[in-house]
Amino acid sequence: MAELAEAAGVSAARKFALATGGIAPMPLDDAGISTAGRLAEAVRTLAYIHDQVLPDSSSDKKKTIEEWGDALRVAADLMVAPARFEYWQRSQFDTMLNDLVRDSQGAGDPESAGDPESAEDSASQVLLTFADVRALLKMGLEGAKSKARMDVGTILVATPGQLAAVPYRVVCILGLDADALPGSRASGDDLIPTAPAVGDRDPRNEARAELLAALIAAQDHLVITCASRDVRTNNKVPESVMLDDLLKVIAQTTGLTVQDLQGVEPSQGEGEGDTGAFTVMTTHTRQAFDPKNFSVDGGEQPISFDPAACQGAVALLNSQQNQPVSNQVFMSESLPADDSATATVELTQLGYFFEAPVKTFFRNRLNVYIPKASEASASELPIKLGSLDASEVGRALLELGLTMPAADSVRFVPDEGPTQPQVLALHNSLRARGLLPPESLAMPQLSELSADVSNLLVEAESIGVRRPAPHAHPIDLRLSEDTHIVGSVGNCLDGDRPGPLRILYSRPKPKHQIRLALDLLVLTATDPSQHWRGVLITRPESKAKTTVEQRSWSVRGATAKDRQSEALGALKELLEQYKDGLLYPLPLFQQTSYAFFKNLKPKEVWGTPGDTYSDYPKECDDPYHSLAFGSLSYNELFAAQFGEFNFTTESNRLWSVIEDALTVENLETAEEPSEDDTEEDE
Template structure:
């Protein structure tokens, strides 16, 4: 049995080779084929691609009808394949999510010991005050990060962990770990003592030995298996696959941009992995773009030298038309850097838009440009369909709402051609169906988001706006029956009863304010409920609670729903204060979310996912005896559990797919769009983790995020069959200042300009105006700069065309539909309030008094602090209320008490003094008013 390495420049060729292999049946007709893939997107594409060959019928012309089915094939990812071989159950204690709890327990138990002094200082052990509290809030986040580091050590440098287990402190390369990291070996030994399982490096060494001798029992794998589409395989996984190849055929199907570069590096790579600082293999590469972007592929070749593999390269496809994209791909495949003469001999016409780079003003403008580019591609090529187009971006969460707004308004795809769309005034892209494939559950499941929101509320002041934001979330609205009108009503009530922050006086004690219930939710709710219970014409207060006089009989139920919402929230937050272990937190979060939220039947999966994630947390923590958790720890835990996870069903559904750059990196598409390749965003910042032993002296084959992102760009270029579209922020959206492209994108632009000449290359980078309705986008400017060949307008937006046409047209003075001259206003008394309103906003006062127009009030931002002093307007408002009440015959003392209970005055002595000054002035004004009017006061 053998380990085979199949190399090809395209995934299509590799898939064809795999299909030929799988078409030959196994000896056992009931055995499943096993194929490991790097991502769910590759799995979906490969399954569809296999169905074109496996079981497909053949027509009379000898051509397959592509009517087969991909059955009897078990797809795994490399980790799950290795886990299957190693006999790891689903709850692997050495997986970072599980291991974090053991690390947390070990850290907590070691903080008083000398070796953990660095950790203790970082986590605020023994510190008091705010800084100590903030540092202690890092506990779970630090434990999870360390668990990830330990898992990386096990996968990429297992010899180091073996040395640590035996009492050493080596770095796996013959040296010792640096002094500032000397606490890690001892911490790892403490973790080993808490986990009742074989150490990961020990387990792997045992399984590899048993695989080589054929003594591993219980391994249910067929006589052959394949790994497809990988550009990086960890050293530990190579060891397992090599041992597996002793008694089975193992096939590696690897996309490689350049067979020529592989051949060039064969002798150098035979030396195996070396320290990255000593690796000079990039100097042997001729094409500068291949040298810059292809380090991951070169390092994989070094790692594979550890295995005694049979190399079986596939023949590259040379039958492509000489477009700008294909010329670049051929140069990369052949590792050729064109000479000046070769470049000048290649002339690319203006119509060749196979590589497009668009410099835009910010993220929103990039998406607008993208939809026009896609609409134009569909218009110009009737054979192109949305499923042939892939959109990838480094930060899918940032672009998700922009893409939904630009593409997702139609919901269905029209049957008519793109050029017939948009006749209703909308952009044709509004009819495209779009699927965003790998968003984080924290953003797609509102119940998980609500759980995190509750944790954040537990450490907040519970301001009026924070609780109203909770009420506005869709699951909470559904639970309490809150429509838009009800939410608007609640917002008015919160402002009217002066709810600022704090649940009640007891809740405020955590913020060092004692015995003050004014402006809390409890005080405000009391006012609302009293207002709902009493007749405001007869009773305006109960005890010291002033009734809200803005309620009618129809508001009683809404007031009750608000009280129930706040009561359930208060109960959840009270339980959170008592929660300490993971088990406590799981129960509190489950009960809190399900008590505050409800989802429709079609979204029942959201509840199941919430309970599943919480159950996993509880089980993992219980496995090591539990650990204490604070609010910051739980927040970090929920954010980690809610990270992006791709699902198989999100890809290749016939829609236009949007995803990050990992899941579909090498999957062929006719059009590949890369959005957001901005400087500082791509490649990802790779500031080394100061606690990472591997980062101190990295070895080839060990993961590096910047190299990985560069390889992703190279894979995307090689997977495009027809067009590559790239957008980036070339200008500041506020100042218009020029921004440089990211370094890899700049290298790509330079490489294209060294590949060929001609009008097509001259138009490689398109600089777009700030606004979509700029005349240059729409072909309506007489001196326009053409953005597309042959003078075609760039934009397909009818609304933008209308705006551009109107802006360029003559300004026409329209006749007024009515006589604008108003008759003189009648002479009448003007009160002080009306005079103040006029000087405050003359235009609004004119519209109200002369035209009878009532403009909607625009809510100002409510000040959410406890009032300490009043400005002139607030003082006048309180004084005006007191004066009008006294003039109406009400007792001054009762009126002042009502103002104290209202919540607008500063608390305690500050409020008493302010009210005393107001009352004194009111008495004088009232006496003067009665004397002028010739009547006696009460």
Template sequence: SCRSGWRGKAPAVGRSRLSGVRSTVGSMLQIHTEHSMERLAGAFIEVVRTPLPDPFEVEWVGIPSPGLRDWLEIQCSTSLGAAPGATDGIAANIHFGFVGELRRALLSQGGNDWHQNDPWHPDRLVWAVAETLAAAPARSSRGAHPAALEIVPAMQEGQTSLFGAATRFSKLLARYVTDRPAMLCRWAVGDFCDAQGAPLRPDARWQAELFLAVRERLGIASPAELLDSALNEGRLNEQACGLPQRLSLFGFTTLVGANSLLAQLDALALSREVHLFMWEPSSGLAQWGRSSGTERGAHMRTTERQSFGVKREVLDESPVLPLLRSWGRPALEAAQLLSIVAPQDAVSLRVPDIEDLSGASLLKILQASVNRAMVAPAPSIPRASADGSVVIHECHGQIRQVEVVRDQILSILEEDSSLEESDIAVLCPDLTTYAPLIEAVFGPSASSGTLSYAQTIHGSTTVWGNANSKDSPPQLAYQIAHRHLENLNPLGGALVSLLTLLDGRCAAAQVSDFLSLAPVRKRFGLSDDDLARLSEWVQECSINWGLSAQHRSHWLGVDTYSPGSWAGAVQRLLAGIALCSSPDQLGFGGIAPIDVEGSDIALAGRFAEILELLELAAQQSSAPMGIDRWVPLVRSLLGTFFDIPVDQQWQMSSLLGMLASIERDSRGGSPDASSSVLGESVTPTCQATLALIELRTFLGAQLSGTSSGGRLFRGGITVSSLAALRGVPFQVIFLLGCDEEALRAGSGEADDLIVSSPMIGDRDRRSDLRQSLLEAVMSAREQLVVTRTGWNRVNNHPVPMPAALAELADTCAGLLGGADPAQLNGSLLQTHPCNSFDPANFRTPRQSFDPVALNGAMVAAGQRSEAPPVLSRPLAPELDLRTVELVDLIRTLQSPPQAFLSKRLGLHIGPTTAESAEDEIPISLDSLGKWSLGDRLLQTRLRGAAADDLEAIEAASGRLPPGSFGSAAVAAESELVTSLLDCARSQGIDWGLSEALVIECALDPTTTLFGSVTVIPSPGRWGPVQVGVGKLKGKRILQAWVDLLALTATQAPRAERCVAILIGKSASSSKAQPVERRLIELRESSDPRGLARGALVELVALYRWAHCDVVPIFSETSYSLSPLGKGDSEAQKAWLSTGPGFAYGDRLDPATMLAFGDLEFEELMELETRDEDFAQFGISPGTAIGSPTRATFYSRLLWGIFDRSCVLTDDLEALAKKPAKKAAKKSASQRSSGSAYG
């Protein structure tokens, strides 16, 4: 029985003094309609101003969104109990809830709380469906219910898993409960019909069969059946004894499941006061809808319109504004439903107000046109003018849109000092994408300790900048509401990353990214230096993917291949702690150790711990299991891999609460196994198993839910999704991100019977999205600002306007006189420059408030000039260059820019891009990999080690492709190495006779050259020998030449001839001649030592100058420009060569790019010589060596010294037979045919 305070009927309200309200005659169900949300709130306040019989009874108010709840609560608090003309009211004992709470309250009776124990709640229903499908295969297909694979067609075709099918069907059932309760009632008695009451198609019968199976497993009828039974038996009021005596539903534009909902409200209204406050964005459209609905309802059977509803009709020919035909379907159908289904005396027939629109803004005229559903021009709708009240901004990309929104807000606040940030709302169709961009562009919200921009400019004549910072845009106060839980809780995102990692191959990049997450770093104490060292180990260990060989077996099919896995890397690091690495042999157990010393030992231990825990977690989560085992495992993973600061422990509490809720839902909603609902037992736990990918998807969906993030309207700009603030009025509304991707509704669920058989009032994504846009347009009071991507940021091509936005633009253009929207650029449409620092943003009227962008614009608008050189003039000579190391001399001559920047300026020149780890096991080696392998093979052979041992070492290190692919690579490079060594032996070179000779040579009284040169004697010759797997290019030739000069200048000859021999890979890549041989010998001279000393003196002079100025000598390009090379065509290739997947050349050297910029070859050849270049070496510009271009000048200068001192030939046998004098003549003839040195 009800309490005494609830007995009796409340007095009839009668017709309100607000024109939009009309009362019922026999029932207390009253429907209020208004075009203005403020007036609708006034009608609601007038109702609740009348106290309930019991002063302690709660006022229950149903709302469609949390944003409208907060707004209505503020309206009540400023009116209820306030003194006349004041806003000092108070609102208390008002409960705001959603319509679903009303249904669950009606189902609760006898002490059973459907709010907590509703087995048909979507979060709990999914487990019942999953368990039903899991148990179905155990039954005979001829039994009461077919097997699971025969029930769900998508499972037969392999399109979804068992839990995926359960998730999809549970969502369908949840929609059917609210939108098609009559269909479920007929299914329950074996009458299989579709969403319009017609016989169900054979291919859709599985839904009815699965519904019956789930119903049987739950042991309780669906809410649709229970409510229908209570309505038919007149027991609904008895079941509603827990509800207060007055119920209100406020701010709805559409009614979900209108037939059932209105029937429930009508039944409740027999014993209590029930109010439905409907907001009609277009009163004219609603009036037309009510008229058409009344006409249709008069010819329909009552049972039809109260069960399944009314079939949807086409609106294309309706006599309304074209914009409303696309944007107003839900509102129109709501009006039709009210006139068809609801009692006729309960609906107010509101006539739109006729207000004077002369001098009104475009926004006001647009809203009036929508409200009256009239097509302009009309007698009551004048022509509008483009006054900036409605503007569509076209930008280049998403970030630029956010920047424009920020600048437009600042401009609006500057122009109207009466506005505050709280009067502005930014609504995003895709808030998930734009929320982080807003935080990045807007910066931190103005807190209580700082002044926001609006507070700064009020009462001040200075509006530029911000009191808080002069180096950033003015600070705004804002709040982002209703974000995804994953964005609000970083620990949730880290958990999803961990589950994604365990469900995948654990690629090098994925694990590295996971280790860089803040909760993981805190848990394992990883600093920035630690992460950098781990990145180096990833490269050194050649890690690609896979925790271990066992972990890889799922993809490879074998569990024996460990190189390149994380476990293989850990073994190598731990072995390197105890053993010294050797290039010629493996450690114990066939492991190739990596040296680990000092503080890296502790880091290696933590690294091993992390990977061991990952391996254990991957093993524990590899097999499908029930949710009762998954939840404890996920809890364990949270404690194992994550740690957060004390002040952020709410993140862990939130996740643990979510897991507890999931565990409770899997038991049917009860915290214990013995729970029951309405006297029926509920399955204590779900026996269905989930794979890791299904759990990850499920938890990701849970974390993708939205949270209000606290109460709104606490000051500052409100940033929210479209749905969260539907109908809430603001002075200025921004629609951010109105792009095709965000406004594309997409298709509905293919198995949804409602989609295939729609009725009036049914929800669909396209109509709901456009209805929310309409509500946003009608909620703006002063300005409506829309932004979209109008230009592709990559190619600057125009982007077509989305269809929904084009409809708005066309409507506004019609109000402006029927012009094409494209002709209204600058008024209705505004195009913004691609970049925020474009000078156009700072012309009158100013479009930007960013001081940093202003500085960029000032630079961009100034006189353009070429980038200044690294040096405006050469530096003074270094004081201490009396001793010159031979190795330093060679390195400087090979790359003077590198030497100058590092030696003289002290700059560390690293690689242009960090080498990234490979995520695939290679089956072949690239060019660099082949060279590295060949070089290691060559060095191994020169040390006398076996090639087989090297192959084992290479395989153990992960540098080789697996199996036969690696063996083939080793065989190919071994063949080249063998050819190189055979060539060396054919010249009588014996590596066992090599000797390192000390070089110490006084070139002049102030300069001493010292170092060492390794020589190998051969029959009749001795000198340095170079054998390498690379081609014989300028870099190697220069090194052998300088070694030969140093050797000749300091050592007494030990054989008839002193020569340098170079052996390398053939440039022609001919199989018949795989290697190439070259020899460098001093020119014939009566004083060879003097000739060598003279050449070294010239080289040291060039060496010293390279420490004073940036000298344009490049190892390969300069060699190609010399007569020893092949001319400009070859030099151009040496400067830069590109192709599919590769790019190399002197131009890409980091030091070259820093010293000279990113020059094209033509630009390099246009660098003019300077007076200092000639004066430093005493050369006249008129001589042959005095080239007008610096690159050619220094090429001739360096390699001219070579030509005057040595001879280069590629025919060792011929040279051995002829004297050096003839070779010198041949070289001279080459000089005369090429560019002379002078």
């Protein structure tokens, strides 16, 4: 066991080791292999260009203009490709290089420019550095400059400053967003703002002058467009400071409030201070088929006149008006059975299904995948670990702690920092990946995380279940002539009470119990001679007073035959629900169904659709649930019928099977198998 622990520690140290230059290796999944291959090919191509195409030390990094032209053409062939319908860019690039070579050849004696014998004396033979060529290319890539004509055409595209003192009936300012305006922070390479002086440029005041020029130029209308919501997440984005200043000036001029100008309900009572006619800000929908685009309020004309979008709006209203919840679901009938999908069921796939039944249906049967909104990379150093980053660090510490000899090896105090080499390597790896704040800010929080992990390991060691066996138990269980379960169960304990052990840096969740129950059932059904026991050790509930929560289950039954019969019966019922879930999206939800079965405030667990004040996403706003059942409140979910299935039946169907098949054990006073049990096993 000591040798295995030492080998595991070496493996963990290699996992968290940094690459050349102190760079943290980035783990890749199957989908990222192709991207990594393309990146490697780009790096190899860039290295080839640097070594073969660009100048080397033998020529003192200088080439003639003709040699530079050939080198740049080769680099363009290898590294860049124009987009569709933009092939003219490459032709223009080649033309520019040819013009440079031709102009340089004619820069010497014009009479001998075409004479090959005098080519050695022409300007094209002058050796140039890459900086010289870049300066020559810059002039050709800038494009031809032209002066804006303010007196021609019915539509003019220009900066607002160019419109000063030129009257126009309508002036439109496009994209007055916060990220499009100059900020107060200067570039790190700009040293002038560090020592301001009278006469220096002020980007903010210059931007305000541009807006003032547009205001003066507009005779009838001034239209300003800006983004009110993020295009990826649909979350509200803050308005620009300049737009807020403009609204304040308009409010002071008209005697109204900024809320009235924005169309917000006035603070006065109903019938008092009706300022709707003075609203200057209108929020437009992002979808062209939104019914709001075709509604007429106050006798005004609709926003849109698109006939195709209007038909879509009518169809949307007809599908939502006076329709029961059961008619708003994604499917009205079940799909035909697919015997090939259920003939051989993998244990991991069975666990994924009961963890997210609706998501599994869409992915496995319909090949529908809803991507998550990618989080933007932070541009500033973090000063505190977020909840997700803290969980990731905690899981990494726990994974490392399971391989170390002492349970408290991962614990450290903030003043000293990590002392164990493995913990220090993990610390450096996390810092290289950009997860950790500066050391002085990160150490107190990392110390708390290490204490939580140490408590988990100490608790596991105190009850003698810290180190699972290194091998996995294979599963090949045939439940009927046309269905059998295959897979393996790893991280199991040996000894008198073997079984799966799960030590998790997580709060207890229903999916943990489901996964452990499936492992126990298949192990008991495969080998009933062993009195299998599942152990789950997690962090406690957020409001609990303890530091660790431990639970243990085993399959009911006094003898091996009874336990096997109980396990097979439970697995058959779970397999039937699994097969139904591949034919139709079942109204079965990991947390809400468990809360309903246990009577633990399921309405709060389900949440309110569209609630933006929740600390974390609720199951009612899950994109797969919304796609399958629509936007439902808990009362609507409770009363609705989805095809042949409903929420209450499916919730009881799952958890009653698990509760009836398993019994809770006390880890400290777990009873050994009885003599009758031992005789039956023999």
